Amino acid sequence: MADLYPSIAQCAVVATAFKVLLFPAYKSTDFEVHRNWLAITNSLPVQDWYYEKTSEWTLDYPPFFAVFEWILSQFAKVVDPEMLKVYNLEYDSWQTVYFQRSSVIATELVLVYALYLFVQSSPAAFKRPSHAAALSILLSPGLLIIDHIHFQYNGFLYGLLIFSLVLARKKSTTLASGLLFAALLCLKHIYLYLAPAYFVFLLRGYCLGPKSIFHVKFGNAFKLGTGIIAVFGAAFGPFVYWGQIPQLLSRLFPFSRGLCHAYWAPNIWAMYSFTDRVLIYVAPKLGLAVNQDAVNSVTRGLVGDTSFAVLPEITAKMTFILTLFFQVIPLIKLFLDPTWDTFIGAVTLCGYASFLFGWHVHEKAILLVIIPFSLIALKDRRYLGAFRPLAVAGHVSLFPLLFTAAEFPIKTIYTIFWLVLFLVAFDRLAPASNRSRIFLLDRFSLLYIAVSIPLILYCSLLHQMVWGKSFEFLPLMFTSSYSAVGVVGSWVGFLVVFFTS
């Protein structure tokens, strides 16, 4: 352990200093969302939490997160009681800003601790790579942009996820890992996307015997079953008792939204939409019909009305089936080989599948792929080869989240700093694979990373200088299409690595 410098704690201190300096930075509506939740949970009885709608930003996270907000509101009361009034919309006194921003930093300590455990629990030969991977997550530009500027509590939530993944490493703590994940689901339901991997892993590795799948460990199954029921009971039980479940579910799963989010997340549907846009100009020459109503809708990117001019419409059911299909494929391997490394790979691939094929995916969900992948990216050089384009694409795709001039240098320079630092460090730390690497993939990722530089320049500076305020959708479309290529490319690359190792 003597050689692991800088330590996680040292990085956390310096990162915290930077994050505190970012207090006055731009904050999105998510800041008001969370302030509103503080107010709701603090000033209303629990029965009203999921019915309150004074603000348009209603409570749409599961009950544990509401409890988390309630706990925070106990401190908020001391800082500035004005922020806890439900009708006090858009309230952002400096006390409120300082309090909410510091609460993000303070709860992120969970992530720091989880990463520490991750390094501790990794085998001696992998300590150095694991340490580098842990630092890359701690200093992730994704978390910086989303949590500390845009405003959310992902550091805390992903901290719990990593904690749970680390617990899955040892047989003795597998049960705790499963229960912690259940609790995480009750904090934010986006992690349902990863649940299939957990299900298969716990089933095969914990409830069934190592030799034969017909050897059921009833004791373990009972412990896990009752534990999970207890966790969910604690979260949803009261609402079942009050008969509020339909209302709660309608808040958690707003299916009325469209296929693509306002900014296209860089997934298959972004490529699909891009192709459709291109086809609008090409289709007449090919003799294809163009739906004129749709021509102006996608570009505006308004939530809920994505429709295609040339290509067939995509329904929620289709996305669901595709997601499940691409999740099941890696899960078969996990079922046959329930080791920790395969488990993390399967979690990553579940994240990929849901991000790439899901309905109304938010670009922030890319963390669902990047963070688990980081844990095994340094396993050998082939993993790293698949990770590289993801690291570039995933973070570049977050740039449109921040569009103010003052934050532009922070998001770009910080991301470049992180990419240079960690891609160079990873390159030195990742051991060579004992299988030959895929030549094409390496060249692809180099070319891909090179393209990002003119792209960022165009989207952030050149476009405005050339076009002014018109064609505002173009930089967004380019960014998400570019990133989509990277994410899909890294997904294909990782699938190959996953199944051949």
Place this chain on the structure above:
Amino acid sequence: MVGPSPHRPRRKAKKTTTGNGSEVSSVAPSASSRSSSSSSSAKPAYPLAAFLWPARSSVSKWEILPLILMAVGLFRWAAGLWGYSGFQNPPMHGDYEAQRHWMEITTKLPISQWYFHDLEWWGLDYPPLTAYHSWLLGTIGGLIDPSWFALHTSRGLEDPTLKVFMRATVIVSEYLIYVPAAVILVRRLSKHHGVNTWNAAVALTAILMQPGTILIDHVHFQYNTVMLGLVLASMSSVLAGRFMWSCVFFVLALGFKQMALYYAPAMFAYLLGVCFFPRINVPRFLGIAAVTLATFAILLLPIFLGALYDAHRGVDVRPELFGHPAPLPIFSEHSFKINYSAWYFPIIQQAAQIVHRVFPFARGLFEDKVANFWCALNVIIKLRNYPSELLQQASLLLTLAAITPGCFVIFIRPRKENLPLALATTAWGFFLFSFQVHEKSVLLPLMPMTAVLAGNHGLSKNVRAWVGFANLLAVWTMFPLLQRVDLRIPYFVLSLLWAYLLGLPPTSFSVYHQDGNPSWSGFATTTLHLIFYIIMGIWHLAEAFLLPPHEKPDLWVVINVGVGTIGFGICYLWCLWNLVVGSGLVESSKSEKRKAKTQ
């Protein structure tokens, strides 16, 4: 499980030059034994060393330098998100408005009016290079949004995009001047002392993360780093033996901000020294003199030519006088001797006005509360009761007394490695005893003193303790200035961060652990520093939670000034002592070399 066969890097690792200047015994492990290096017992002595730890071996400076520059740039920009001086503070606003206003007048008015225009509203009172710099920035900014620098109507403008532009101009100016100069200086200084590149990188980061410069330039708002950068360039030219270039850079620094005069005596003494010792070198002396004069001439030429041209086309420098001649601002009693209609009169008029604006002799001994001798003395003796003539003479005498020893030493022993300490000594002397000192001027003595980190034993506990002490004390004396514009949080974050990185109090007391044989000087340093740190800590608590008594509303600031003055006096003595020791004038054994204070 796959065995971790260590991946062999494609590029051959460079061998780092191990010098005697490294504090941590960094046994540079060769690239092939990377896995075995984990068994070495060396470990970083402070967090900044830990951050650069992975770069100890086989990382070229071209990999580490961009990362350092990006990281320090990020901290600068993030700090710039906070408010600037005068933000939402009408009617006069602050330094930010002054700088913006200069961009306005230099881009919108004929050059001959720059130093005359409406002096009540932030009239230009910096030397010409600042004016040209403002003109350049104002021209660029005017292309982006003409309303930012529109004449008269843009006063006190608080457009958030303008703020971004202004912040960017500070960063860009710094990255074009201060940062390259610092990089080159650190490289030359460390090469001169045989310090290895890894230690040089640590020193560079420490210098660039100095809380004082970030807080004043990037948060409070000014362009000090341009002047400081030019002085750094002048220093590194000296290290490279290019004396003419050092004159050029130094004159440019003077031409940007007259505060560079704090360094001038030491610079002059050094350059004079190299002309006299070891043997008299007349050509060098003449060259230096000629280059200095030529640079001054080129610097002033645009203003003078512009004034002649404006006079020729009938543009009046003071339109508000409707053509009536006004006496010169200085030597007014001799004004009658001057022919107001001579062709050369505009030049005399401009020169007199620049001197009058740049050197405000008419103002008092000190303006605000600043941690120098006069302001501290004022607490005990009311200086207002004395004639200002007498005070100015006393100030002149004391300043001369304070700078003479340092200048003398560097003159008779002109060793280039001692230049930073000589500059620091004279700058401390000026800061403590000259008149019209501003609290921000403490950046001047700090800059060369911090540069000592890149020198021999620069990162040793003793030097880190002293340089850290000076820096932390200096930002502490600037706290009243910063908290007036609600900059407490950036103040605490940046100064604590720097203290943390260098392992200094209040985050760590490891610099005061004496390994080996404890010495009396080490013990004295520790006691002295700890007393100051404790006072600073208590002061912060008192300032935050206690109201000063009614009859003494300025009590906290006065205490700050008093403590700061004593501390800076000690820093002055430390610099002077080390300068004397470094020049070899005093025979000293190695252990005494670390001796901090004369008494």
